[in-house]
Amino acid sequence: MATFPPSVQSRVVTDEDVKRTYAADAGPEPRDPARDVASDYTVVRARDVADVVAVLEHAQATGTPVVPQGARTSRVGGARATDGCIVLNVEALDAIETIDPVEGIAVVGPGVVNAALKAAAAEAGLFYGPDPASTATCTIGGNVATNAGGLCCLKYGVTADWVKALDVVLPGGEVMRTGHRTIKGVTGLDLTGLFVGSEGTLGVTTRVVTRLVPAPDPALTALATFGSLDEAVRAVVALRLDRHRPSLLEMMDRASLDAVRGFGDYGFPEESEAVLLVQSDRPGHTAEDVARYGELMTAAGAVEVAVAEDRQEADLLLQGRRVLSTAVEALGARIAEDVCVPVGRLGEYVRGAAEAARRFDVRIPVSGHAGDGNLHPSIVYPYGDAGARERAWAAFDELMQLGLSLGGTVAGEHGIGSIKRRWFAAEVGPREVERQRAIKAVFDPSGIMNPEVVFGPAGRVAGAAGPAT
Structure with a gap:
């Protein structure tokens, strides 16, 4: 255990059970648990800026890696303990x-x-x-x-x-x-x-x-069901071209709808290939906007459109989307992913994910922020099944490559973390990795700040694309 100045030593977590709760984030179980689960690390729960300063003074002087950490909601292994590191948690700086x-x-x-x-x-x-x-x-x-x-x-x-x-x-x-x-x-x-x-x-x-x-007005919602992905994508494009764009435009594919229906009855018809949820919060015009959005989706081929008349109805229409993450987690272990593609190619990505699910024998519900092309495929497999875990990670690699092949990016909003290091290099190229690493060195010349994420330690990122090894 690191020895800190007395002012910081009381912030060190000594209870092993409590300490373990700070070792992981909300990302998937590691591809190689034997290598990627830390056993030797120190957790410091900072209470003020002085604690943070003292920890980073100590870390620089001793060459100790530091993993900054908040609520540990990272989906990509961005806030996980690594061997020999200081996990520096700043949740208490909450003023x-x-x-x-x-x-x-x-x-x-x-x-x-x-x-x-x-x-x-x-x-x-x-x-x-x-x-x-x-x-x-x-x-x-x-x-x-x-x-x-x-x-x-x-x-x-x-x-x-x-x-x-x-x-x-x-x-x-x-x-x-x-x-x-x-x-x-x-x-x-x-x-x-x-x-x-x-x-x-x-x-x-x-x-x-x-x-x-x-503050905008309380949002109102329209929900539309579609018999094909292509019709849903046409509706997304029409909504994006509207002069008063929606404040929210979400999509759920058939696999996502199946997951929600298996979890509870939220009124989604079984024959739907996709659902769009659209909101307006434009002051003084919410009802007018959602009615127009409904007309646009009907013209694009929606089978059915439900338009909320008040905030209570709007909340009811959104319930199915809100429970999606919980419904998917109920299916098994998952790798919750984050890819952004050109809006016009949303359908191609969702179809590619469905094909990958069939070939690798895993479930891949796809939902996301259709209005900006940001999709969240969840690769689901049975807990404790090592073979299924390997297939899930192989599907992950394919979904990353699919996103790039469609002109997209491997990280829309979750970040690169530790699980996408190789795919970061595949997207930007080795020379760009080195340029960004050089910028990092201006602020962190010893390379101690979260060294396992994004770039990885020097020499571990550049090279052929593929899963992190």
Whole structure:
């Protein structure tokens, strides 16, 4: 166990059972559990910025790897303990320091839960846009680390569109400030944008200044069922071209609908190949918008369209989508993935995933944020079945390649983490990996910050595409 200054030593977790809860995140079981499960690591639960500074001073002086960690909702192994590392958890830095309606900003700690920031903004008549599916548990620091998006990206964008400034502790303990609290500010390079999405590889975020906007109206929903994927994709394109784009545009394929129907009765007909859920929150025009969306989906070939007349009906229409993750988890172990493709090729990706499910004998429900082409295939297999786990990871590799072949990316909003390192290199190329690694070295010259994610240790990423080894 690392020995820290007395001020930090009391933050070290000594109970082995508690310590184990900080070793893993929400990502899939490792491809090779014998190699990828850490047994020798230290967990520090920071209580303030001084704790973070002290840990990073110690880590730099001793060459100890640091894994920054929040609520551990990463789906890609981005916040897992590695052998010999310090897991630095910052959930307790959860103060909402400022909600400023005049400037349109919030100032929060990295441990603030996404839903808590939304609620605090709403109390002031304001709105914070990013809304990951894990909004009730994920933290703003983790959202910054992965540039998280969510259900409403079509209208409101991703975390990078809302972050104005950061406080970051660098290896060695220096506190760096990026960005501006003012409405405008172009002094120097956009280092805030560099840190958003860096997955803890450059430093540890300790304060976030976010943008806030006036609150929209409560959203209303339309739900449409389709007899073919092509008709559903035509509807997605029509909705994207509408001059008042939806605030939410979600798709569920047949395998996703089967999973939900197996979990409970949410009114989805069995013959559906796809379902679209569409929302408007445009002030003064929600009912008008969802009625028009319904007409567009009918013209595209929808079999049936249900349009909510009030907030209660809207919530009922969304229930089936909300339970999808729970319904899929009830089927077995899963690799919950995140691929973004051009919107016009959504149908090709979903069909390719269904074919992979047949060939590898696994289940692959596909759902996601159809409005921006961001799909979430879940590769499901029986718990404890080593052969099925191997087939699932082979299907994972195929789904990554499929996304790239369609002109997409292997990470829409979950990040690269540790499980997509090779696919990161396959997408951007070895020279780009080295350029990005060189940028990392400016802030982390010893390479101690979350070294197993994104780039991997030097020499482990460049080369042929394929699964992480």
